[in-house]
Amino acid sequence: MNDPTPLFxxxxxxxxxLITVTNNFPRGQRFLATQRLLNAAFDFQELTLEANxxxxxxxxxxxxEADAExxxxxxxxxxxxxxxxxxxxxxxxxxxxxxxxxxxxxxWQRVLRQPAA
Numbered sequence: 610m611n612d613p614t615p616l617f618x619x620x621x622x623x624x625x626x627l628i629t630v631t632n633n634f635p636r637g638q639r640f641l642a643t644q645r646l647l648n649a650a651f652d653f654q655e656l657t658l659e660a661n662x663x664x665x666x667x668x669x670x671x672x673x674e675a676d677a678e679x680x681x682x683x684x685x686x687x688x689x690x691x692x693x694x695x696x697x698x699x700x701x702x703x704x705x706x707x708x709x710x711x712x713x714x715x716x717w718q719r720v721l722r723q724p725a726a
Contacts, residue, residue, distance in 0.1 A: 613661055616713040620654050623706045630703075634694045642692075646685035653678035657714070669721045672714065679711055 627650055634643045653675050660671035686707065690700040 613657070613713070613717055616657060616710065616717065617661075619706065619710050619713060620657060623703075623710060624650050624654055626706070627703070630695065630699060634689070638694075642685065642688065646682065646689065649678050649681035649685060653682060653710075660717075665721060669718065672718050672721070676711075676714060676718070679707065679714065683707055 627647065631639070631643050631647060656671050656675035656678060660668045660675065663671055683704075686695070686700065686703050689695045690697070695703065
């Protein structure tokens with residue numbers, strides 16, 4: 610994966626969707642759990658953008674940090690389903706988006722770990 614553009618596009622789409630959906634979460638939770646979910650999603654997006662403009666050793670470190678943020682997004686999404694803030698169909702949609710983003714991120718990491726030919 611020399612061109613990370615699909616990752617950026619999918620992440621942009623996910624964050625846009627997530628902002629819209631979280632507007633319907635309970636008002637009292639918007640500054641607690643909702644903010645943590647959104648922060649993790651935005652941090653993921655920012656780390657991938659920073660990785661793209663970094664040199665390879667720093668790039669891989671940024672992508673590892675982004676991977677940790679994506680794990681946080683997964684956990685927070687599961688909590689929102691458990692608390693019934695997301696409908697099962699919404700959760701399935703979000704999980705599919707995050708899975709695809711994770712695949713793209715993993716592919717980028719694999720390319721960076723390969724020795725230069």
